[in-house]
Structures are given as structure tokens and as C-alpha cells.
Amino acid sequence: MSNTEETNGILPPTPAVFTSKLASSIHAVFAMIIWMGSIHLIVFLIVASFLLLPLHKHLLVLGMLLMLMFIPIDENSKWGLALARYIYKHAPGYFPATLYVEDIKDFVPDQAYVFGFEPHSIWPIGSGVLSDLTGYMPTGKVKILVSTAVFYTPFLRHLCTWMGLAAVTRDKLSSLLKAGCSCIVIPGGIQEAFYMEHDSEVAFLKSRKGFVRLAMETNSPIVPVFAFGQCFFTYVYNWWKPRGKFFLKLSRAIKFMPTVFWGTFWSPIPLQRPLLVVIGKPIHFKKNSAPTMEEVSEVHGQFVKALKSLFDRHKARAGYPDLELRIM
Secondary structure (H helix, E strand, O other), X not given: OOHHHHHHOXXXXXXXXXXXXXXXXXXXXXXXXXXHOHHHHHHHHHHHHHHHOOHHHHHHHHHHHHHHOOOOOOOOOHHHHHHHHHHHHHOHHHOOEEEEEOOHHHOOOOOOOEEEEEOOOOOOHHHHHXXXXXXXXXXXXXXXXXXXXXXXXXXXXXHHHHXXXXXXXXXXXXXXXXXXXXXXXXXXXXXXXXXXXXOOEEEOOOOOOHHHHHHHHOOOOEEEEEEEOOOOOOOOOEEEOOOOHHHHHHHHHHOOOOOEEEOHHHOXXXXXXXXXXXXXXXXXXXXXXXXXXXXXHHHHHHHHHHHHHHHHHHXXXXXXXXXXXXXX
């Protein structure tokens, strides 16, 4: 500790680094196939049944997929929960993934936090890594909140339920925070995925203030989080997406961005490239059960500034010293 810090009574930050371990390449690849292969499986079933089966059997396949969108899921299925544990155990080590916490002493286990995760990219894999590796942090229980469209997607809705994910609705976020459960939210959401580019990072945040209001109402500090390696240059998936106002409106309506994405050998297995998820300092504020728009905007501005600063501080560590973040 420096003399200045001792004089001012300010303790230096205590950074912490957690890196996932690769226990088995075979298990890691298999876990990634299960986790990331749901959408590819649906497309394969639809296309293959259309090309190879009689019309009535093709319609039967479509009917089965439609049924899987709505039938109840046993949240406590032993087989399902075992599958979720398998994914959490082996998938992060595939890249490998590293979690860097700027000051771990800023977190306490009896406080609920709102982790504002960016960017969304094709698939916010880093949020799953964050959820898994926060087990090493003093934060208590952590939940990932995702688009409601996920819970109407066959196979994927089963996995997400067993992995403990929840739909990102106002009521759900509020109830979890009030119960003392920290939440990982992706403010940019589907619209951010629409604006993403191959040669830069994009965060669609300027109009996304709802999560800030709920954080203030429940007195839950907001934590800026950025994942390097999901989208820019060494992205974990190759992708192509349509453009234009029609597809923007469509993605808003269905809460899902229609995108073609592929990894190793055109498969759902991501490219094996390092992920670095960095966590900044929590933004604290006084509890306000009815914050004004000006008060929400002030805290929202603090979050955007903190996220940009977090990005700039760690982009060289991630291997992208010249990369810029575009805030929309």
C-alpha cells in the first residue's frame, strides 16, 4: 500500500482471476454440442423431414416441434439437472474462459446485484461463463435472465430451464432482486444483435433504462460486465444476418434475431478461442421506490460511462488494444 493510500484511508483494489479448466476435450466438445446445438437440431429436423419424408410425416415432425414449445417442463428432473451440471462443468473449459474481477472485496454475499452484461452478440456465451464462475465470488445466488423467446424454443427451453435461467420480464427481475438473488441481464438484447458488426463492438444502451429503474427500486447495485472474444474478430461463431427495417421489426416482434451462425466445420461447436469476461466495480445508490426519469437517467449515465471505462481498461489485456466500443 502506498503512503498516499494509507494517508487517505483508501485500500487498493483486490483483483481476482478465475480461469475455467479443461478436464477433458471430449467432454468439453460434447457439452458444447448439447448447449449450442439446439437451434441447429431444429433446422436439421425441419429441412431433413421436408426433403426425405412424405408430406404427412413432415407435418408430424412440425407438430412435434410445436408441441415441444408448450408442454410443461419438470424443473426438478434429475436427468435434466444432471445434464445442466455437466454443461456447466465442461463447457467453460472448452475456450478456455477467464473471469477477471477488478476488486473482489467490493462484493458481499448478502447483497443482490444487477450484472449489466455486454455485448449480446450472436450468442451471449460469456453470460453462462459469468454465471458459472461467479460461484467463486462472494455474491450469493446468481440467475441469468434471457429473452422470453428462449422459453418457446424446442429443446433450448428445456436446457435453459434446467440450467436455471429465467425470462427477462419486469416482474421476474424485481421478484428475484427482492428475494436477494443477483441477476445477469443483457441490456442490449435482441436489438443489439441486429446492429452488431464483424469489425467492431456495439452496445445498444442509450434507450435501455428499465433495468436501472428496477435496480434503484430494489437497492441492487449495478455492475458493469464486458465479455471479450464473443463477437469481434476472434468471435466464437461465424455469422450472417439480414439487414433492413423489416428484419429489425421482425426481431422485435418475435424477440429473436434470425441469424445464420456456425462454428467448427459448419457445426454448432464454437471456434475454440479464449473468452475474457471482466467485472467492474458495483455502482451504488440510495434505494428509491419511485425514481424520476432524471434520477434513472443519471444512474444509467454512470453505468454507460463505467462500462466504456471498463472496456478501455481491459481491451489490451484481451488482446485488442486498438478496438473501439460504439455505444448506441
